[in-house]
Amino acid sequence: MTFEISRTVAQVDEALDRLLPPEDTFPAEIHGAMRYSVFAGGKRLRPLLTLSAAEIFGVPQLHAMPAACSLEMVHTYSLIHDDLPALDNDNYRRGRFSNHKVYGEAIAILAGDALLTMAFETLAGEASAYFPAATVVRLMEELSKAAGVGGMIGGQVVDILSEGKQVSAERLDYIHRHKTGALFSCAIRSGAVMGGASLAELRILTSFADKMGLAFQIVDDMLDITGEQALLGKKTGADAERQKATYPALFGLDAAQKKAVDLLFDAEQELEPFGEAAASLYYLAQKLVHRQS
Amino acid sequence: MTFEISRTVAQVDEALDRLLPPEDTFPAEIHGAMRYSVFAGGKRLRPLLTLSAAEIFGVPQLHAMPAACSLEMVHTYSLIHDDLPALDNDNYRRGRFSNHKVYGEAIAILAGDALLTMAFETLAGEASAYFPAATVVRLMEELSKAAGVGGMIGGQVVDILSEGKQVSAERLDYIHRHKTGALFSCAIRSGAVMGGASLAELRILTSFADKMGLAFQIVDDMLDITGEQALLGKKTGADAERQKATYPALFGLDAAQKKAVDLLFDAEQELEPFGEAAASLYYLAQKLVHRQS
Numbered sequence: 001m002t003f004e005i006s007r008t009v010a011q012v013d014e015a016l017d018r019l020l021p022p023e024d025t026f027p028a029e030i031h032g033a034m035r036y037s038v039f040a041g042g043k044r045l046r047p048l049l050t051l052s053a054a055e056i057f058g059v060p061q062l063h064a065m066p067a068a069c070s071l072e073m074v075h076t077y078s079l080i081h082d083d084l085p086a087l088d089n090d091n092y093r094r095g096r097f098s099n100h101k102v103y104g105e106a107i108a109i110l111a112g113d114a115l116l117t118m119a120f121e122t123l124a125g126e127a128s129a130y131f132p133a134a135t136v137v138r139l140m141e142e143l144s145k146a147a148g149v150g151g152m153i154g155g156q157v158v159d160i161l162s163e164g165k166q167v168s169a170e171r172l173d174y175i176h177r178h179k180t181g182a183l184f185s186c187a188i189r190s191g192a193v194m195g196g197a198s199l200a201e202l203r204i205l206t207s208f209a210d211k212m213g214l215a216f217q218i219v220d221d222m223l224d225i226t227g228e229q230a231l232l233g234k235k236t237g238a239d240a241e242r243q244k245a246t247y248p249a250l251f252g253l254d255a256a257q258k259k260a261v262d263l264l265f266d267a268e269q270e271l272e273p274f275g276e277a278a279a280s281l282y283y284l285a286q287k288l289v290h291r292q293s
Numbered sequence: 294m295t296f297e298i299s300r301t302v303a304q305v306d307e308a309l310d311r312l313l314p315p316e317d318t319f320p321a322e323i324h325g326a327m328r329y330s331v332f333a334g335g336k337r338l339r340p341l342l343t344l345s346a347a348e349i350f351g352v353p354q355l356h357a358m359p360a361a362c363s364l365e366m367v368h369t370y371s372l373i374h375d376d377l378p379a380l381d382n383d384n385y386r387r388g389r390f391s392n393h394k395v396y397g398e399a400i401a402i403l404a405g406d407a408l409l410t411m412a413f414e415t416l417a418g419e420a421s422a423y424f425p426a427a428t429v430v431r432l433m434e435e436l437s438k439a440a441g442v443g444g445m446i447g448g449q450v451v452d453i454l455s456e457g458k459q460v461s462a463e464r465l466d467y468i469h470r471h472k473t474g475a476l477f478s479c480a481i482r483s484g485a486v487m488g489g490a491s492l493a494e495l496r497i498l499t500s501f502a503d504k505m506g507l508a509f510q511i512v513d514d515m516l517d518i519t520g521e522q523a524l525l526g527k528k529t530g531a532d533a534e535r536q537k538a539t540y541p542a543l544f545g546l547d548a549a550q551k552k553a554v555d556l557l558f559d560a561e562q563e564l565e566p567f568g569e570a571a572a573s574l575y576y577l578a579q580k581l582v583h584r585q586s
Contacts, residue, residue, distance in 0.1 A: 064470035086398030105379030114442040121437035133426035149407040166566045
């Protein structure tokens, strides 16, 4: 492995700290709310995916960092909005009060909006310092499509509309692929785009991302059943309570575990053509599936 | 005047109809909600500003249209989120139920998110067909800054935090310049950016936009006091009820009217160097201040 996860996470944190306006910038309430959720102990998976995909093509970490951070901003905004009373109504996130419990619903909604907007501002501004405009436009296209109604938001909508209902395997697949998968895939593709990946390389990495995204989601849903609340920093059993459509709920824990491991195996096969250059991405994939929190 | 407003509005409507996924696209709920608010009889002021600013520099309307539509998407998202119970709690908008009254809060929040995201997708995708990537990145930078926490969202935050409080003229100015002014200015600047405006030209048009944005907001606030509910399509007197900080509330109706007309005069002076090329923008400015709804 060529990068050490904890060190890279610290670098992502530093970059996010630099990109977000200081907490006391007027109006302080919104900047405090944005920072509260961005620095809530997130695992920075999406930035790590972007950085390790970029690494395959030799893109310096400094150059890939703004795009990596833009992914984390979009992810954080989606969590803030997801937790709102009108959506999942979650009072806790990563062991702390969710954003609206601290800042109120109005500021939480606007903090989410602001982070989504800042993701694009970061690409237009910071990523432009290192890449030609055509590459920046490609990054914007990837992010807006993945985050939009044909991607993450579409998945959130179907997820919400499916609560308390019998859900087909096909519908579950749609939710996974869109709600989590789209941004996962975007994180990896963005790294490849910055590296000037060929169409064939982009296709391989997209296939890897699709498999990994699904494996990650299955593990996430399993941890909601079997995980330790203290490690996860959130209430477990929430999906069952809400009758959420999840892979383990539909097929059982054993089948879910097998599916996740199979997907990981298939995903890792995809990386072979890249050899040693993909070591970080390979290592990250292992960590994502074999995690306890 | 070189373009007829109603015809141009119809062309903006057509373009928006083409850009937004059809209502029956899966998941239909969100596409219905997005379209409900985008096609709610908006005056398309921001697209008109973009198109008429672009016209100064001879940019074909077809080319300027995606950016014009992206402004309307951002404006519409801000209205959907503004109307939410946690924010302004408005049940009506333009004579119809507000988005969350029809689609529920969850879908309304996501429909707003989706429109904001689609604005950037439209620039990355559609505007790229007509302009070099560097211009598209400039457009993204303008839009993300104007819509973000240093622009529109900042204004919304201060507006919310000021409700029911004595507000200084300085704070009121901040709210106006950010909540409405930033996007107004962005609409005009985006037209200029597409036209390859010089820095000096951009500065002139920004000054015009600042004045017009403020004049527009003052007239808006006056209409909330003196306007006819039927013409406006929304309840009047809402600001007073909510003790909102507005120019007429702070300085009285007469002073507000004088201020709006003075601003219009000053703004129009700015356009002189452009001569006949700015006829549409000049005409639009007149219409914005001397309106009844």
